[in-house]
Amino acid sequence: xxxxxxxxxxxxxxxxGLAFLAPLSSQIIxxxxxxxPFGLTPLLTxxxxxGTLGLIAQIRGRWI
Amino acid sequence: MSxxxxxxxxxxxxxxxxxxxxxxxHIDKFPYFAVAWAFSNLAVWLxxxxxxxxxxxxxxxxxxxxxxxxxxxxxxxxEAQHDIIAKPGTKLRWLNQLxxxxxxxxxxxxxxVAKFTHMEHHKFANDPExxxxxxxxxxxxxxxxxxxIYYRQPRADGGxxxxxxxxxxxxxxxxxxxxxxxxxxxxxxxxxxxxxGYAIEAALLWWLPRHIALTYIQYYLSWAPHNPELTSGxxxxxxxxxxxxxxxxxxxxxxxxxxxxxxxxPLYRTPRAYWEMKPILEARGCAVDEL
Numbered sequence: 441x442x443x444x445x446x447x448x449x450x451x452x453x454x455x456x457g458l459a460f461l462a463p464l465s466s467q468i469i470x471x472x473x474x475x476x477p478f479g480l481t482p483l484l485t486x487x488x489x490x491g492t493l494g495l496i497a498q499i500r501g502r503w504i
Numbered sequence: 505m506s507x508x509x510x511x512x513x514x515x516x517x518x519x520x521x522x523x524x525x526x527x528x529x530h531i532d533k534f535p536y537f538a539v540a541w542a543f544s545n546l547a548v549w550l551x552x553x554x555x556x557x558x559x560x561x562x563x564x565x566x567x568x569x570x571x572x573x574x575x576x577x578x579x580x581x582x583e584a585q586h587d588i589i590a591k592p593g594t595k596l597r598w599l600n601q602l603x604x605x606x607x608x609x610x611x612x613x614x615x616x617v618a619k620f621t622h623m624e625h626h627k628f629a630n631d632p633e634x635x636x637x638x639x640x641x642x643x644x645x646x647x648x649x650x651x652x653i654y655y656r657q658p659r660a661d662g663g664x665x666x667x668x669x670x671x672x673x674x675x676x677x678x679x680x681x682x683x684x685x686x687x688x689x690x691x692x693x694x695x696x697x698x699x700x701g702y703a704i705e706a707a708l709l710w711w712l713p714r715h716i717a718l719t720y721i722q723y724y725l726s727w728a729p730h731n732p733e734l735t736s737g738x739x740x741x742x743x744x745x746x747x748x749x750x751x752x753x754x755x756x757x758x759x760x761x762x763x764x765x766x767x768x769x770p771l772y773r774t775p776r777a778y779w780e781m782k783p784i785l786e787a788r789g790c791a792v793d794e795l
Contacts, residue, residue, distance in 0.1 A: 449687075460694055464704065467701065502657035
């Protein structure tokens with residue numbers, strides 16, 4: 441159990457990017473009535489954006 | 505005693521006796537306002553969710569109110585941490601503990617973690633190794649704000665991120681679990697809301713207001729009263745200061761020196777205690793020249 445929790449916290453930035461920033465970006469895109477390029481859906485755009493930011497934060501150990 | 509009286513010729517024991525006499529007039533006063541504040545502040549923050557979801561108030565207004573709510577959520581718990589509402593073994597002890605536990609829920613700060621790290625801060629204020637709030641230490645206000653944000657980054661090893669280490673150092677590993685549970689529940693709720701179509705609401709009613717509040721609280725509680733150029737020691741680790749936002753805007757911290765000298769004086773009594781104690785503090789060479 442401890443190991444599972446440690447793993448969750450270790451991958452915290454990536455998880456946050458995919459589980460929070462992705463739907464957040466997607467909903468902001470929809471609210472702004474913006475059409476993503478290359479025929480991407482708002483959700484897919486959000487997943488790419490949130491996933492990328494999360495991955496960068498995961499590697500760097502910081503968001504800013 | 506007049507606020508301008510010169511007591512520098514008095515002995516150490518005489519000053520201590522006078523200081524205790526002033527403190528005794530302000531200790532053991534029930535902080536009605538802090539108790540009402542704890543419950544009403546939490547109630548308002550909780551009410552924001554249905555009010556925003558049902559469109560009764562706009563999200564931008566919810567964001568502003570939530571930021572104020574979460575910023576104000578720490579202080580009632582702080583009164584409880586010092587047993588100001590009720591001491592252990594007294595009739596209202598349950599109320600003290602209830603206020604301590606509920607008020608910092610929006611801040612995602614468990615009461616026991618807040619209490620134990622805060623007691624360490626009092627014992628070791630401004631000690632780079634042992635003061636859990638030392639990471640906010642900086643030469644300038646902007647430096648303090650940056651440190652507050654920096655030490656919340658995923659792999660930063662100080663500030664609020666190092667509260668777990670402080671718990672381990674004092675032998676209270678069990679309390680680390682409180683922090684883990686709070687974090688898991690907090691992120692679980694944020695993720696669930698986000699995937700249910702309420703990501704913007706979750707970001708603006710909890711996630712972002714909490715980060716703004718933590719920065720504000722750490723600036724006024726950890727940095728402003730303990731910096732710059734203050735060292736350690738009972739009469740040297742904190743000061744009084746003048747905030748451009750006044751005493752309320754600085755979360756009542758202008759008179760923080762009183763709190764460190766006599767932590768059981770309720771927050772609302774610290775200004776009065778300060779003015780009564782000021783000649784004593786001046787005689788001791790405390791940093792009280794701004795007020």
